Amino acid sequence: MCTLSHVTAGIDETRDMYVRCVYFSPDDKYLAAGGEDKQIRVWDIAERRVRMTFEGHQHEVYSLVFSHDGRWIVSGSGDRTVRIWDVNQGTIHKILTVPERENADAGVTSVCISPDGRLVAAGSLDFIVYIWDFQSGQLLSQLNAHRDSVYSVVFTPDGYGRPRLTASPLKHPHRCRGVLESMRITKSDSGVGDLN
Numbered sequence: 001m002c003t004l005s006h007v008t009a010g011i012d013e014t015r016d017m018y019v020r021c022v023y024f025s026p027d028d029k030y031l032a033a034g035g036e037d038k039q040i041r042v043w044d045i046a047e048r049r050v051r052m053t054f055e056g057h058q059h060e061v062y063s064l065v066f067s068h069d070g071r072w073i074v075s076g077s078g079d080r081t082v083r084i085w086d087v088n089q090g091t092i093h094k095i096l097t098v099p100e101r102e103n104a105d106a107g108v109t110s111v112c113i114s115p116d117g118r119l120v121a122a123g124s125l126d127f128i129v130y131i132w133d134f135q136s137g138q139l140l141s142q143l144n145a146h147r148d149s150v151y152s153v154v155f156t157p158d159g160y161g162r163p164r165l166t167a168s169p170l171k172h173p174h175r176c177r178g179v180l181e182s183m184r185i186t187k188s189d190s191g192v193g194d195l196n
Contacts, residue, residue: 021063025087026070034061040075042087052090056083063110067117074120076108082122082132094137101126114155123150 019035030051031043040054040061059078066073072093073085082096098106110123113134120132129143129150 018060020060023065023073025066026068030066030070030087032064032066032073034064034075034077036060038077040064040073040085042073052087054083054085054090054092056092056095057081059107062108063122065111065113067113068115069117072113074111074113076111076122078107080106080108080124082108082111082120082130084120084134096120096122096130096132096137096139098122098124098126098128098130099139099142109149109151110153112153112155115157119155121153121155123153125149129153 017036019033021035022031022033024031029045031045032040033043034040034057038055038057038060040057041050042052042054043049044051054073054075057075057077057079058081061075061077064073064075066087071087073087075083075085077083080098080100082098083092084094084096085091086093098108100106104126106124106126106128108122108124112121113119114121118134119140120134122130122132124130127144127148127150130139131141131143132139
């Protein structure tokens with residue numbers, strides 16, 4: 001067991017600061033943590049210290065994930081953004097924004113990267129799963145198949161064939177929408193994503 005702690009200047013030490021998400025790097029050397037303070041801290045586990053801090057979200061960080069090669073961290077926040085951070089450079093790479101909808105809270109609750117690294121998916125409070133092209137940042141699809149906020153998204157881990165995506169809502173999370181379970185994500189000749 002390893003305990004990691006960090007004191008941040010300007011933070012009221014008497015107030016709890018909730019960590020909302022954690023994720024290990026693929027090589028198990030680092031642990032990324034995001035939370036209520038809108039920051040992402042990347043811990044060096046062996047040295048028990050913060051290696052870098054990413055700042056930029058305007059709301060709590062609810063979800064984050066390392067890319068399969070460990071170079072990128074993708075994070076999702078209540079500020080309606082998915083941010084791609086460059087771990088090697090310690091900088092922001094891209095900001096992906098969930099489109100505004102009338103009378104809808106579109107905070108991002110869950111993020112994932114496809115096994116081949118081409119796609120980023122995000123579940124949102126507005127019941128929609130968004131899929132972007134990782135390199136271009138182009139929004140490819142908006143999957144509106146749920147009747148409640150989406151709190152979990154995941155691509156199939158095997159990486160064989162075309163990636164498949166599954167998402168789960170807050171209510172009845174054991175009932176993943178079948179329409180999402182069977183969707184295969186492809187790229188058409190026009191470069192725009194299609195879902196089969």
